[in-house]
Amino acid sequence: MRTTKGMTMKGRRGIAALLTVALMVAASMAAGGGSFAYGADGSGDMTYVSVGLVYGTSAVERCEIKSDDGFQIVNISDGMEETLPLLGYDRLIVEVTNGIITVSDSDGVTLITDLGDDNVIMNGDYLGDGTLTVSVNNRAYRGGIKFFVRDNGLMNVINYLSLDHYLYGVLQGEMGHQNPEEALKAQAVAARSYAMTNISSHKSEGFSLCTNTHCQMYYGVSYEHPETVAAVDETSELVIWYNGRIVPAYYHKNSGGYTQNSEDVWNSKEGYLRAVKDEYCPEYNWTASFTWDQLAEKVTDIGRIKDAYISGWADNGSVSELTLEGTGGTKTLSKENIRMVLGSSKVKSLRFTLAGGSGGDTSETVAASAVVLNGDGKTEHREDVAILSASGSRTVSSLDGLTVLGSSGPRLLQDTVKQSSAAATGDGITLTGLGYGHSVGMCQDSAILMAQDGWDFEEILHYFYTDIDVDYVSR
Ligand SMILES: [Zn+2]
Incomplete structure (x- = not known):
């Protein structure tokens, strides 16, 4: 079924190819076509995905694609229909003009006059180990490349490949190959x-x-x-x-x-x-400090910020609300939006305590009526337990692993958290936390x-x- 490798498509054969694709594009326009297709070329019900490599403000006018296995134009609007073999080519140039995507060879001969959204330039051996390289980032990819014309006339460059081939390129970035096999699985x-x-x-x-x-x-x-x-x-x-x-x-x-x-x-x-x-979770600590001015840059609609405090917790002890008070009003950030507004790479999780501000951190109110859950989940009232607040240290024993229930909900405390009060400052707030990500x-x-x-x-x-x-x- 696969076309013999090494055939050339230049000259008249190139023009014939051009016509074929133009007709095919017209025929497929009404079909729509999602980015989620199932192979109909003998590869079984293989799932394909499309991954944006270059898009938005990085969209391009031109892209070169190189392959050692030649190319195969495939229409994805109705399964994976191979429509035009270009197996003799090792380099194609794709350009967009007035919203139309053209494909030419390295000599400047036009091979395809209107590629459209549903035709993908696949590697000639895309079902095997074939790869192609794109000039927009000089990276190599399996599968193929498709394009999407934006309103501004530039193209998004998109990698189109089988789901498992995509996952081959995901795992290392998400976990790392040196980790144990069962974790990778x-x-x-x-x-x-x-x-x-x-x-x-x-x-x-x-x-x-x-x-x-x-x-x-x-x-x-x-x-x-x-x-x-x-x-x-x-x-x-x-x-x-x-x-x-x-x-x-x-x-x-x-x-x-x-x-x-x-x-x-x-x-x-x-x-x-x-x-x-x-x-099993290993300890991961972070701190993040913000001056009042820095907070005012992130929350712009309540004037000059003068105070900030935690105003709500989830059942498992993570922060669910952070309230900011400004000269022009009060604003409460909720849940993951706290991280989105303050910066999720700085505020690494919602499991944090806060020092600084007016003592709005309610550690003190929690301490007044403390019920302590120890590591085994046993509940005991402990009058001698003191909790650090923003205003000072009143520690009696290790709080590592303890969850403290207060009027506003339980909080998990750890040794590292209680160090946070040392960073209290009148100029802003310091968050001290555990974990990284949405959890x-x-x-x-x-x-x-x-x-x-x-x-x-x-x-x-x-x-x-x-x-x-x-x-x-x-x-
Ligand atoms: Zn995304």
Whole structure:
């Protein structure tokens, strides 16, 4: 079925090809076509995804594509229909003019007059190990390249490839090949489920998924390793099911000791995204300081900021509300929006205490009526327990691992947190926290330690996702 390699398409044959594609494009225009297609070329029901490599303000007018295996133009509007072999070529130049995408060879001979959105320039051996390189970032990718013309006349450059080939280039960026095999396999299943359920994330830009943490980190072929490729192959087609549907398997680097209920971070409550005590989680500490002026740059509508305090906690002890008081009003940030507004790489998690400000940190009110849960979950009243507040240190014993229940909810305290008051300042606030990421679903740092301790990938997934099944895509 595959066309013989080495044929050339220059001269008259190139013109014939041009006509073929023009007709084919016209015929397929009405068909629409999603970015989620199923192969009809003997490859079975293979799932494909489209990944935005260059888009938005980085969109381009021109892109060169190189391949050692030649190219194959494939129409994706109705399965994977191979329409035009260009196997004798090693370099194609794609340009957009007046909204029309043309493809020419390295001699400047036009091969395709109107590529459109539904035709993909695939590597000549895209079902095997063929790769191609794009000039926009000089990275190598499996599968093929498609383009999307933006309103400003420039093109988004999009990698179109099978789901598992995509995952080959995801795992290293998300977890790293040196980690234990079962952790990598858990990551592969989570990443596959996430990709399959976020196909519409960038629909308006003409692709499914982006290459950074907004979706999943993806670097193409240069990030493939034998270990990560094996983890994808050994879990091929396996995804996470809940209540009869495939669900997005959210994951994060470090939970800080307790994962989050989905509704405590975002808005919707999902039955499989319940908070679990994350016993394996290694400690990850962070601090972030903001002056009043810096806060006023981030929250601009309440005048000069003069105070900030935590005004609400989730059941598992993480912060759910941060209130800022300014000369022109008061503003309360909720849940993950706290991190989005203040900067999620600075405020690394919602599990933090706050020092500075007017003492709005309610540590003192908590201490007044403390009920202490120790590490075994036992409750005891302890009159001698004192808690650090913004105004000073009144520690009596190690609080490591203790959860303190106060009138506004339980709080998990750890030794590292109580050091925060030392950083109190009259010029602003200092946040001292544990964990990195939204803390919903699987904690990657824990998954690695669990795998080292003998857990298999399904056990790890069941630990972090409540009442799920790990099963095949087409079960
Ligand atoms: Zn994205």
